[in-house]
Amino acid sequence: MSVDAKERPLTPATEPFAEPLAELDRQRARALQMGGAEKLAKRKAEGTLNARERLDHLLDAGTFKESGLLARSARPEARAKTPADGKVAGFGKIDGRWVGIVSNDFTVMGASSAAINGKKMKHIKDVSTQRGMPLVFLGESTGARMPDRMGAIGRSILGQDRYEYRRMRETPWVTAQLGDCYGSSTWYACMADYVVMRKGATMAVASSRVTSLAISQPVDKEDLGGWKLHTAISGLVDVAVDTDQQALDLAKKFLSYLPSHSNQAPPTYPVPEGSDEPIKDILKLVPESRTQVYDMRRVIKTIADKDSVFELKPGFGRAVVTALARLDGRTVGFIGNNPMFKGGAVDPDGCAKVTGFLVLCDSFNIPIVMLVDVPGFLIGIEGERRGAPGKIINWMNALALCTVPKISVILRKSYGQAYLNMGGGRNSDEVALWPTADLGFMDPRTGVNVVYGIREEDDPALFKQKVEELSRDTSAWDLAVLYEAQEVLDPRDTRQYLIDMIEVHRLRMTNCVGEHLMRTWPTSFG
Amino acid sequence: MAEVKVASEITGSVWKIVANIGDKVVEEDTLIILESMKMEIPILAPEAGTVKEIRVKEGEPISEGDVAVILEK
Known part of the structure; x- marks a missing residue:
């Protein structure tokens, strides 16, 4: 208060x-007093923070300005048991910057959504988006409150805000899922730019009990909406952690990379000492031979400012890495193929992940760095069934609509359509190559089979000759001659090159603010 | 003791079996190396555990989704 x-x-x-x-x-x-001493004590014993303790942990000390402390249920008979109507709302500061925040109080009627707390949420959301503050939503709620939402009167209070689910990305939205999350907690998470979940929390359309009744069979909470499902399969959650405190710390950290609103550049930070050192050893990280794999996450850590890499959706679509990080103290968004998983061949999940990341970066004026080592898109019946071509072109469309600077560095392979998706040609503002870059349309050994119908086992000598023929004209030197790449780099110069090119391409005319052509794009692409 | 089934994410052939039964592994340790798309691609431990069973042999083909290793937590 x-x-x-x-x-x-x-x-x-x-x-x-x-x-x-x-x-x-x-x-x-x-x-x-919230839902009462007994319920609060039970949570404490379970090691779970309550709605107000969560605010204390997240916000700068003494900055919380509560909105609607005295609000209660609109139904007189429920008034006594609905302090703050189950959703603690207001404004406060994180790292010195104002945010709007809603913290669900599960001890008050399961933080169920009803008329008055709906008004509170709307107010915080409206003020945050109109006045340029991030919105933080701490999810833990049972869904719609009954009997409030039943019958004709229930209809008359539901859906009274035509813009409730309109997301225009005026400001960043962050959600932490910290318990049972059904109804509004789930919907708000699906509209957010970043979602962190505490292991043991659940996120689903309806509770396991309701779902179990509907389909007449037992449903396990973790199977229905646990962290493994959402971080690896649905992709709706970025990352899962063990405690409330860790989840809140990650929400805070995510916001440190973002501006308060879309008409502002992200904040800058001092460059940690020693940030220029790791790149000197990069030649040991990436094998020269394209048959051997490595972990692109380590390459990103080597290039970025020390300890600044913040990976999004690390367990989903793992053949491509998306990470916020800093270069020379400024936020950048890294997209890097990761040969460690599926050889770096991007599957439909990976495509969806990159598209969402491009929308995030472009909407909040974050330059994009692409680190390329891609054998192509993962082909196969399963991918086609999941609409792989549509997802590939969503990504391409997003890339074409980006107005923030885009710099592409090709480390090794860049084959096929994926060459374009990873910024090849004029799909990024600058393209640099490592001397190991290989830019054929496909792996030359596969190409010999496709073009000439020759298999290695049929005629090894002819096969070798044709592989050599097809391998010509695909080197870094060939592309550099045609000015399809603007620079061939010693890998050890990659960090400085990126710092320089992001500075060259800074959006000076608009004070680093892009056009935000995708601000109305959906908030999930899975 | 809970079991963790470790499946291949990709179709290819088993090139090298790195883990041995009884090995204690941590998350992202390499268990098996596949050959696929002209590359050596690892199957990694999804979490820490002990190798209980190895269901593939070197040289054998493997499909996406095939269980290669069973870990015991």
């Missing part, structure tokens, strides 16, 4: 305003 009643001496009963002020204190104190 904005005023701490405990710090102010009681107004003597003979003074003006004595009774109304005493009543104000009483009402505030009752609201702060």
Whole structure:
């Protein structure tokens, strides 16, 4: 709350305003009891923070300005048991910057969504997006409150805000899923730019109990909407952690890379000492032979400012890495193929992940760096069934709509259509090559089979000759001659090259603000 | 003891079996190396555990989704 009643001496009963002020204190104190001592003690014993402790952990000390502490249920019979109507809302600061925040209080009727707390959420959301503050949503709610939402009266309070689910990316939205999340907690997570989940939390359309009743068979909570499902299969959650505190720390860290709103450049940070050192050893990280794999996440860590890499969706679509990081103190978005998984061949999940990441970066004025080592898109019946071509072209469309600077560095392979998706040609502002770059349309050994119908086992000598023929004209030198790449780099110069090119391409005319052509794109592409 | 089935994410052939039964592994340790798309692609441990069973042999083909190793947590 904005005023701490405990710090102010009681107004003597003979003074003006004595009774109304005493009543104000009483009402505030009752609201702060939340769902009652017993429920709060149970949570504490389970090691879970309550809605107000979560705010204390996340926000800068003493900055929370509560909105609607005294709000309660619109139904008189439920009024006594609905402090703050189950959703603690307001404004506060994270790392010195204002945010709007809603923290679900599960001890109050399971933080179920009802008329008054719906008004609170709408207010915080409207103020945050209109005044240029990030919105933080701490999810833990059972869904729609019953019987409030039943019957004709229920309909009359539902859906009264035509813009409730309109996301225009005016400001960053972050969600932490910290318990059972059904209904609004799930919907808001699906509209967010970043979602972190505590292991043990669940996120689904409806609870396992409701789902079980609907399909007449038992449903396990973890199977229905646990962290493994959402970080590896649905891709709706970026990352899962063990505790509430870790989840809140990651939400805070994510916001450190982003501006408060879309008409601002991201904040800059001092460059940690030693940031220029790791790149000197990069030649040991990437094998020269294209048959051997390596972990692109280590390459990104080597290039970026020390300890600045923040990977998004690390367990989903793993053949491609998406990570926020800093270069010379400024936020950049890295997209890197990862040969460690599926040889770096991008599957439909990977495509969806990159598309979402491009939308995020472009919407919040974050330059993009692509690190390329891609044998192509993963081909096969399963991918086609999942609409792989549509996802490939979504990515391509997103890349074409990006107005932030895009720099592409080709480390080794860049084959087929994936060459374009990873910024080849004029699909990025600058293309640099390592001397190991290989830019054929496909692996030459496969190409010999496709073009000439010759298999190695049929005629090894002829096969070798044709492989050599097809391998010509695919080197870094060939592309550099045609100015299809603007630079061939000693790999050890990659960090400095990227710092320089991002500075060259800085959006000076608009104070680093892009056009945000994808601000209305969907918030999930899975 | 919970079991973790470790499946191949990709179709190819088993090039080298790195792990031995009884080995204790940590997350992202290499268990098997496949040959696929002209590359040596590892199957990694998804979490820490002990290698209980290896279901593939070197030189054998393997399909996406085939279980190659069973870990015991």
